[in-house]
Amino acid sequence: MHQYDLIVVGSGPAGRRAAIQAAKLDKKVLVVEQGRRVGGVSVHTGTIPSKTLRETALNLSGWRERGFYGRSYRVKQEISAEDLRRRLLITLDHEVDVLEHQFARNRVQHIRGKASFVSKDTMQIAKDDDEIVQVSAKSILLAVGTRPYRPTSIPFDGKTVLDSDELLEVHSIPRSIVVIGAGVIGIEYATIFSALDAAVTVIDPKPALLDFIDKEIVEDFTYQLRDRNMKLLLGQKAEKVEHLPGGKVCVSVDTGRKIIADMVLYAAGRVGATDTLNLPAAGLDADSRGRLRVNPETFETSVPGIYAAGDVVGFPSLASTSMEQGRIAARVAVGAIAKEPQKYFPYGIYAVPEISTCGLTEEEMKERGIPYECGIARFRETSRGHIMGLDSGLLKLIFSLKTRRLLGVHVVGEGATELVHIGQAVLNLKGTVEYFVENTFNYPTLAEAYKIAGLDAWNRMGEKPRDETSSETVNLTDNATPTTVETKITTEKKKASLK
Known part of the structure; x- marks a missing residue:
């Protein structure tokens, strides 16, 4: 019987981040992966492959240049499945190499095999050579991910x-x-x-x-x-x-x-890959889609000492959020301090065009009864957008009328999943519309759309009111007690003259 501080089942985004975090806290960690190589669904069939396929398709088809050269423009006239697969294999090999190096550098042990519970703190691992290994740990993290839902009524054949x-x-x-x-x-x-x-x-x-x-x-x-x-x-x-x-x-x-x-x-739809874990032996059960219920702050299941993170716990089922869930779960599992995850995180959809969003939607603002104003910028309004030949794409910012804080950022178009992070930072740092109006953005860039959208909202909201002593009122939340920040303009002018 091998004893560990933490056993992680699955080496996808949640599993690998959890394992490395625990190892950096000087804990003895074992990762169990039943796939041929480490990386989980994210590396081999999910996030990385689909995004690589997307990038290859856009490059070879000349999609990004069609705004200038017409819809018939193509970089490669005849694109084959092998063209798409070639770049995919190179990318996957690189991802696996990086992950294996991270495990080796942090002294994370990993074993290939199928894990199942014997008890709430003990698992058995069935290796490919039919050897059965038993391992136990103070804590166990399930990061097994999901697989496609395959109803029996659909005649899957793997070809058409x-x-x-x-x-x-x-x-x-x-x-x-x-x-x-x-x-x-x-x-x-x-x-x-x-x-x-x-x-x-x-x-x-x-x-x-x-x-x-x-x-x-x-x-x-x-x-x-x-x-x-x-x-x-x-x-x-x-x-x-x-x-x-x-x-x-x-x-x-x-x-x-x-x-x-x-x-x-x-x-x-997809289903949690929990059917082979023998959950009843640990006192656990999954829902109808194979997903596990957890405490959203600690990611601990109903059984103390057993945690779950990533797609297997359901929405939002993103690689980015899964990584953070795994990190938090690992810290809690080994007794380290862990902060509650950020309330607002970016959601990226890598379609053509991309969509990315963070914070509240306009519909949610209405449901909560929050007075608001929106600012819109279209990519074609920016010089960078014109240079790139973009005739579509927009950025939408939503502000509270009461506090002037940014409460939502929504982007559709080229580079949306990159652009959203500017809005995410301002949102989580409780920035206001004035940030976008008063700051300078590189020119020409698509990020300049934040300036345009900020000004669009500011023009409708009007200038921030100031009293006769030049004090400004700032509410941290829509329901918070306002605090007063004295600006004292005359004093600042005196200081400037002394310099």
Whole structure:
């Protein structure tokens, strides 16, 4: 029996960050990974592969230059699946090499095998050579991630009817594809294939795309998709998928429509990979989708000493938030001080175009009864946007009228997942509209859109009121007691004259 301070099951974003954090606190850590190589779903079938595929598709297709050279412009006339896979393999090898080096440098032990509970503090690991190893620890962190949901009614064959994991192994790029499911994964892949000039149809029973995103951003995004002839069958359900002679696939919709395509991607949900863990032996149970419930501040499950982090605990299921969850869980698990995670984090959707958001949406502002004002900047208004040939994309800022604080930042367009971090910083540091009005941004850049959007809101809000002693009122939150900051302009002028 091998004894550890922390056993981490899974080496994805949550697992690896947790293991390294615990190791840096001089704890003995073991990582168990059942995949062929470390990295988990994020490295091998999820985050990194899909984003690499996206970047390769945009580069080879010449997508970013079509604003100047027309929709027919292509860097490589005939793009093959092998072209996409070549860059993917290089990227994955690099990611695995970096992770293995991090484990070695921090003296994190890792073993390949399938882990399952024997008791709440003991696990057995079934290795590939049929050897069974038992290990125990003071704390155990489950970071096993999720896998695609595969209903028995869908005739998956790995060639023309696939899930999102199998899509990375396709041997040819389809001329037409039906995507069942308009969630984040479905929309990302649908827009990538659209950029490769495939005819794309998206089917989803919900009446609108991405209903957790600000409605105005989704409307702009939807317009861009329809503008390039993507078919969005929203509020409609795919009832049947069947193979046709000649290799085609037919999808029957509950409205009576039948869509025939070269390929079908089923991307309607994922399930937690917890079915092989023997959870009852530890006193745990998962929900109907295999996910675990945790304390949102400590990520401890209902069983003391057992933690869970990452996609297996549900929303938001982002690599970035999973990393932070893993780090916090590891610190709590080994008895170190851990701060509560930041309230506002960026959400990135790597579609074409990108969407990224942080803070409250306009709909949430209305629900909470917070008086607000918005500022909008379109990328075509910036010189950088014109240089890049952008005719779409916008930045939206939402401010409280009472406190003038930034409460939401929403971006759709080129570089959205990078641009959002400026707004995230201002939001979490409780900055106001004056930050954007009074600060200088590099020119020409897309970040200049923050200045434009800030001024747009400021013009509607009016200048900040000041009393006769030049004091300014600042509320830290919409419900906080205001504090007064004396500016004393005359005193500052005297100081400046002395200098």
